Amino acid sequence: xxxxxxxQNNTLINKMVLTKTMIACPLMMTMHVNLxxxxxxxxxxxxxxxxxxxxxxxxxxxxxWITIFVYISLSALLPSFYIVVNIKQSKPFNTILYKKxxxxxxxxxxxxxxxxxxxxxESTKTILNVLNNSTNSLLICADQYxxxxxxxxxxxxxxxFDLKKRNVKCRFITEVTKENIAFCKELLKIAxxxxxxxxxxxxxxxxxxxxxxxxxxxxxxxxxxxYSNSKAVVEQHNFFFENLWDKSxxxxxxIDEIEKGIVPEIVAVIKNPLEIKNIYFDVLKSSVTxxxxxxxTSTVFLSEENDGLMQSLIDASNRNVKIRIxxxxxxxxxxxxxxxxxxxxxxxxxxxxxFDAPINILVVxxxxxxxxxxxxxTKQKFTEAVGSAIYSTSQPNVISFVTIFDTLWKQTELYxxxxxxxxxxxxYIKKLRVADKAKDEFVNIAAHExxxxxxxxxxxxxLLKYDVNKNESIEAIYRNAKRxxxxxxxxxxxxxxxxxxxxxxxxxxxxxxxxxxxxxxxxRQLKKPTYxxxxxxxxxxxxxxxxxxxxxxxxxxxxxxxxxxxLDNAIKFIEKDGLIRITLKISKGESPHANGYxxxxxxxxxxxxxxxxxxxxxxxxxxxxxxxxxxxxxxxxNIIESHSGSMWAENNKxxxxxxxxxxxxxIKTDLIQNSSGVSI
Numbered sequence: 001x002x003x004x005x006x007x008q009n010n011t012l013i014n015k016m017v018l019t020k021t022m023i024a025c026p027l028m029m030t031m032h033v034n035l036x037x038x039x040x041x042x043x044x045x046x047x048x049x050x051x052x053x054x055x056x057x058x059x060x061x062x063x064x065w066i067t068i069f070v071y072i073s074l075s076a077l078l079p080s081f082y083i084v085v086n087i088k089q090s091k092p093f094n095t096i097l098y099k100k101x102x103x104x105x106x107x108x109x110x111x112x113x114x115x116x117x118x119x120x121x122e123s124t125k126t127i128l129n130v131l132n133n134s135t136n137s138l139l140i141c142a143d144q145y146x147x148x149x150x151x152x153x154x155x156x157x158x159x160x161f162d163l164k165k166r167n168v169k170c171r172f173i174t175e176v177t178k179e180n181i182a183f184c185k186e187l188l189k190i191a192x193x194x195x196x197x198x199x200x201x202x203x204x205x206x207x208x209x210x211x212x213x214x215x216x217x218x219x220x221x222x223x224x225x226x227y228s229n230s231k232a233v234v235e236q237h238n239f240f241f242e243n244l245w246d247k248s249x250x251x252x253x254x255i256d257e258i259e260k261g262i263v264p265e266i267v268a269v270i271k272n273p274l275e276i277k278n279i280y281f282d283v284l285k286s287s288v289t290x291x292x293x294x295x296x297t298s299t300v301f302l303s304e305e306n307d308g309l310m311q312s313l314i315d316a317s318n319r320n321v322k323i324r325i326x327x328x329x330x331x332x333x334x335x336x337x338x339x340x341x342x343x344x345x346x347x348x349x350x351x352x353x354x355f356d357a358p359i360n361i362l363v364v365x366x367x368x369x370x371x372x373x374x375x376x377x378t379k380q381k382f383t384e385a386v387g388s389a390i391y392s393t394s395q396p397n398v399i400s401f402v403t404i405f406d407t408l409w410k411q412t413e414l415y416x417x418x419x420x421x422x423x424x425x426x427x428y429i430k431k432l433r434v435a436d437k438a439k440d441e442f443v444n445i446a447a448h449e450x451x452x453x454x455x456x457x458x459x460x461x462x463l464l465k466y467d468v469n470k471n472e473s474i475e476a477i478y479r480n481a482k483r484x485x486x487x488x489x490x491x492x493x494x495x496x497x498x499x500x501x502x503x504x505x506x507x508x509x510x511x512x513x514x515x516x517x518x519x520x521x522x523x524r525q526l527k528k529p530t531y532x533x534x535x536x537x538x539x540x541x542x543x544x545x546x547x548x549x550x551x552x553x554x555x556x557x558x559x560x561x562x563x564x565x566x567l568d569n570a571i572k573f574i575e576k577d578g579l580i581r582i583t584l585k586i587s588k589g590e591s592p593h594a595n596g597y598x599x600x601x602x603x604x605x606x607x608x609x610x611x612x613x614x615x616x617x618x619x620x621x622x623x624x625x626x627x628x629x630x631x632x633x634x635x636x637x638n639i640i641e642s643h644s645g646s647m648w649a650e651n652n653k654x655x656x657x658x659x660x661x662x663x664x665x666x667i668k669t670d671l672i673q674n675s676s677g678v679s680i
Contacts, residue, residue: 114228123222124155127211130227131159134206137169139241142202144175145216147183152219164190173244175199176254179218184251194248205237265394273383279391280362280370280382284312287321287364292405294361295327296374309382310340317345326351326408349412351436361401369398400491407620411436490631494620497638504555504642508667511559511598512541512550515584518563526571534577542585550586550598551667554643559664562636566602566660569632573606573657580604586666596666597645603659608651617649640664 117126131138140146150156163170170191175198176184187193203212210228228234257264270276284291291313317323323346340346358374368391375387392398414432496502519539526535552559570580585599609617618637637647645664652659 114230114233115226117225117227118223120221120223123213123225126225126227127222128155128159130204130206130209130211131163133209134163134168134170135166136207137171138163138204138206139171139238140204141173141199141241141244142204143199143216144177144180145218146174146202147180147187148219149216149222151183151186153221160187160190171241171245173199173241173248174251176251176258178258181255181258184255188251193251194245195251195254196244196248199244203237203240205234205241208234210234210237265392267390267392267394267397270389270391271387273386276370276372276386276389277382279389280372281312283362283364283368283370284309284316286368287316287319289365290322291316291324292361292363292402293323293325294359294405294408295325296359296377313340313346314343317343320345323347324405324409325349326405326412349409349416351408351412351415361405363398363401363405366398366402368393369401371401396488396492399495400488403491403495490635493635494631497635502638502642504558506553506555508551508553509556510550511552511600511664512584512586514556514559515539515563515582515600518560518567519582522567522571533574535571535574536579538579538581540581540583542583550584552598552664553667554664555639558639559643562639562662563600563602565632565636569660570602570604570606573608574604575607578605578657597663598666599661599663601659601661603652603657605652605657608656609649609658614649614651618647636662 117123140150150160172187172191172193173196174180174184174187174193176193176195184193201212201214202216203210205211208229208231210230210233212226213222213224216222256262270279293313313323313325325340325346325348327348328351340348358377360372360374362368362370362372370389370391372389373387374385376385379385415436493502516539519537523537525531526533526537567580574580581601581603583601583603585601586596587599588596618633620631620634633649640647640662643664645662647660647662649658649660651657
């Protein structure tokens with residue numbers, strides 16, 4: 001068999017395609033040319049015969065490579081070359097040529113390929129080769145259209161399920177959507193699938209190969225793919241995949257959310273004005289049932305109108321979405337507001353006095369809330385006016401702002417009724433103004449109380465990356481998270497109270513034991529070295545009941561909440577050193593059939609209660625300081641009254657501090673006189 005037939009029949013020629021040959025042969029020739037150049041310098045000096053021999057050998061080898069290059073190139077370009085040219089050369093030359101071809105074959109096998117497959121046929125063939133070459137593992141990261149391509153196109157579907165038959169360990173990352181959910185369920189039959197929202201780009205890696213595509217369309221073959229067997233490229237994309245896998249969630253979890261209509265809970269602080277704007281209008285466009293909007297100034301209203309707020313609201317009303325807007329009364333925005341209020345499904349109410357807090361509150365479908373802080377409300381553009389925002393889908397957060405909106409909405413309703421009435425007494429007007437002022441203060445405080453712990457949590461969480469001693473940062477995060485949790489619980493409690501949905505989990509327990517435990521907890525906190533003030537707590541038990549029992553039938557956690565709130569207030573209003581006296585009176589009933597009652601009295605030596613606040617002390621939004629929301633006493637009084645009890649407060653007769661008391665019914669009725677006192 002001559003060399004031409006050997007080349008034709010051998011698979012060697014199939015592997016050495018023209019492109020590789022044209023690259024590899026010059027590379028081989030270049031190596032020998034470089035060696036010849038080195039020896040050529042020595043030839044000029046004619047120092048020894050050995051150098052002359054090496055140079056001549058290099059020239060011979062280079063001529064051989066040129067012969068191979070020309071021969072292979074003509075073979076690839078002219079298939080008839082084998083027939084037309086009858087190579088009948090000597091056996092030594094055939095042997096040398098064959099050995100050089102074997103050397104070239106080995107060289108080409110070691111070359112790392114990086115290239116592009118163009119066209120549907122070549123791209124599909126390349127993808128299937130990667131699937132078939134996967135023996136141990138295959139990692140695929142692709143966008144939301146990939147599941148339809150992998151499962152919906154038969155040739156790929158067969159290749160994917162063949163992976164499972166060959167026990168190849170596969171993992172897939174994609175974006176699960178309503179449109180591709182059926183395809184994702186099929187993929188779960190093959191391997192583990194994770195969901196990563198907003199995923200862009202497509203790539204896959206097995207043990208030795210990498211493949212990628214920039215674009216992918218639903219249920220369509222790919223027309224271009226990038227392929228590489230470079231070890232560095234494969235390792236790099238393995239690393240990328242593992243990072244994305246850790247940041248993604250199970251596709252099963254996302255499928256369950258979509259099918260059940262569950263909105264994933266998010267609380268995010270956003271500082272990019274453009275991102276805030278996009279979320280603002282995306283949330284408006286997603287509205288289905290109701291939009292609640294509080295605009296704090298007319299400038300903000302007009303600047304948002306310039307960026308399309310008015311049109312977004314009109315579009316929502318055309319979809320039968322109920323829209324309620326609260327905005328200040330300003331003459332420069334009157335026409336725009338009046339035009340908007342004339343639209344169907346849109347109701348606008350004005351607040352007589354503008355808010356002091358530069359915030360904008362948007363609540364959609366009681367599922368989404370966006371609280372936008374305005375850094376410069378004189379600007380006419382949305383992105384120039386806003387500073388930061390808090391976006392949330394967390395139900396407690398959203399409901400708290402629904403409560404704020406409904407409270408303000410009722411206030412505006414009362415205000416409008418008062419304006420229309422001619423015979424209203426001055427006393428009612430005064431009460432309304434006080435309530436209106438309390439409302440403004442509440443919005444200011446609520447905005448501050450929500451923003452401060454949230455910002456602190458973000459700051460200390462960021463410090464954890466660099467802080468060697470992480471305990472202080474962790475403690476600060478816990479303290480601020482606890483503070484935020486209390487605020488949210490208070491707002492939720494107000495909602496439950498006003499809607500008559502406050503549920504009590506009542507049981508029998510000893511009020512003296514509970515009170516003693518709470519006081520000991522507070523005493524330990526006050527004795528910590530980090531606490532700068534010296535506050536003494538003195539507890540007295542005055543009893544008319546036989547034995548140690550002082551049983552009540554009540555919700556233990558709610559009673560602890562009331563006592564803790566009263567103690568927190570007492571501590572807060574003691575500026576330096578001071579004393580808190582706590583007394584528990586257990587008394588017989590006023591009639592023979594009464595069960596008696598327990599009365600808890602908390603007396604402090606603080607600053608006392610303002611005469612202006614005292615008549616409204618237990619109303620919503622009434623507060624004795626610049627801190628707090630003014631909800632604690634309102635909630636406490638309602639909790640006690642729901643237990644058939646009562647609560648009241650007064651300033652101390654010596655002019656120092658205040659006394660808060662509440663009374664709750666007992667169960668026992670065996671009565672005798674008994675009194676004891678103890679300092680804790």
